Amino acid sequence: MIELFRTSMEEVFRETFGEAPRECADLPRVEGYMAQIPFEEGEKAYMARVWVEKPALRRLADLLLFDDDPDHETMEDLTAELANFIVGRAKMVASDRALPYRMGTPRYEGLGRLEEAEGTILYDVEGHCIALQIKESHA
Secondary structure (H helix, E strand, C coil), rough: HHHHHHHHHHHHHHHHHCCEEEEECCCCCCCCEEEEEEEEEEEEEEEEEEEEEEHHHHHHHHHHHCCCCHHHHHHHHHHHHHHHHHHHHHHHHHHHCCCCCCEEECEEEEECCCCCCCHHHHHHHHCCEEEEEEEEECC
């Protein structure tokens, strides 16, 4: 499943940032914007969390919204939308591979530090990280 999301993130990066993503070398130690989106793959339920450093999110706002000085509400909305892009692209990749997959609605979670966790994908955008963490949901 991680491979599915790695493919998804790489495609979103190429289309959104116009460049192939580079992996972040180290886990960032700063606060970032977080959003979560539930999804199911077959019978298993998961939660995807997207974490974005503020400068990377500001760059995304400039690219997508032509807003080089986004307010906090815009940053919140954009974080949830980025989660939707990535998980939605994973849904398309899963569909192309005839894999069962359903996704829920993204929800902004706030500002916070990225915790070390298994299943973390880290990519670099102009020297700042974007992370995706996948964990099984036991709901």
